[in-house]
Amino acid sequence: MKVPLSWLKEYVDITMPPEALAHTLTMAGLEVEAIEYIGADWGEDIITAQIAHLEKVAGSDHLSYARVNTGTEELGIICGAPNIKQGDKVPLARVGAKVGDLTIGEKKTMGYHSQGMLCSPRELGIGNDHSGIYILDPATPLGQKLVDVLGEVVFEFAIKANRGDLSSIIGIAR
Structure with missing residues (x-):
């Protein structure tokens, strides 16, 4: 499941960098498979x-x-x-x-x-x-x-079948 960081921030006060958040979530049992940086290649022009x-x-x-x-x-x-x-x-x-x-x-x-x-x-x-x-x-x-x-950080989570509580933004934010 893909979740934009901006959506998570609507529910949780997040101040750490995306990489640190991904590590913290993965260590807590919510595996982050990938982080996508939308707009990272747009540059100044x-x-x-x-x-x-x-x-x-x-x-x-x-x-x-x-x-x-x-x-x-x-x-x-x-x-x-x-x-x-x-x-x-x-x-x-x-x-x-x-x-x-x-x-x-x-x-x-x-x-x-x-x-x-x-x-x-x-x-x-x-x-x-x-x-x-x-x-x-x-x-x-x-x-x-x-x-x-328009730039955004998007996390891709590996949601296991037995974790229905994580099948929504609110579930992940908890």
Whole structure:
């Protein structure tokens, strides 16, 4: 069973590092098989941004040109995702960011200068959806490192059949 650390913290005051917590839980009989650090590879250059302006790219049936505000600067981004609109808050991979095996660079396409990439859940490694850009909560502050907004530690527990009391978040928190 996979359990995010943030969920456990809703029930228990946890101050120790994830590795120490995993060791403590394992020694107490609740085996932690793995610890997953979601967002650990996002780095400093994947941040939150807001779409300030969006227009269709002339001569293309699917590309849009977005002006995105990071809180400190405005950048132009070419995007093929159909789900974004002006005002949306989105993950922005700035020039130099590593997204999977890809290093983001500046690019000129159809007369538009792109200074980064807006990211889908699949590109971020947080889901399989590649049909559109991940839309962040409207209350998300601009210019924040994405790992500080969406990063998470997830524990994978080996729950034995005779431990039905551990088959829920509350059971594990106890």
